[in-house]
Amino acid sequence: MELASQRLGIDITAINLMVFMPETSGYFVKTTDGTSFWHDVPDTLDVHLKTKGGENIWSLNTGQSNSWVAITNAGEISWCDVPEDLEEKLNNSGVGDIAVSPMPNDSSLVSTEGGRDSTSNCL
Numbered sequence: 001m002e003l004a005s006q007r008l009g010i011d012i013t014a015i016n017l018m019v020f021m022p023e024t025s026g027y028f029v030k031t032t033d034g035t036s037f038w039h040d041v042p043d044t045l046d047v048h049l050k051t052k053g054g055e056n057i058w059s060l061n062t063g064q065s066n067s068w069v070a071i072t073n074a075g076e077i078s079w080c081d082v083p084e085d086l087e088e089k090l091n092n093s094g095v096g097d098i099a100v101s102p103m104p105n106d107s108s109l110v111s112t113e114g115g116r117d118s119t120s121n122c123l
Contacts, residue, residue, distance in 0.1 A: 019060045028060055042066035044080040052078070 010031065017030040026040030028049070036054030038046070045068045049057070052072060059071040067081040069090070079090055 017057065017060065019062060021062055022064060023066065028054065028057070030054060030057055042068060042080070044068070045070075048078055048080070052076075 010029075014031045014033070015029060016032045017028070019028045021027065021041055024040045026038070026042075028036070028038040028041060028045075030036040034055040036049070036057065038049060038054060041049070042062075044066065045062075048068075048070060052070075056072045056074070057070055058073045058075075060068065061070075062068045063082065065081055067079075067083070069077065069079040069082060069086075071077050077090060079087065082090070
């Protein structure tokens with residue numbers, strides 16, 4: 001992460017969230033002051049970030065085949081191109097946090113703690 005912060009020209013202590021895209025050289029960064037920027041993310045995620053505002057992202061996970069799940073500071077969950085079983089979980093339960101595997105087996109981890117239960121799918 002330190003090397004990445006040097007390449008981006010920001011102090012490592014200013015990084016609040018950094019996510020790398022598994023299939024490209026892309027990334028998403030949110031700093032402690034709320035500033036966000038991204039490069040070479042999936043098209044659907046790019047639209048989502050421009051629409052919702054990257055500064056509002058609390059958690060972001062990416063997976064294979066351009067899949068992603070984002071949780072905003074307000075608890076709204078959005079996703080695109082996730083495996084069917086994960087989409088079912090996102091539609092049917094309050095999600096506290098999530099991890100989407102960048103590995104080809106489409107594994108995921110969903111926590112139902114935290115009361116974040118608003119859901120929406122691919123924009």
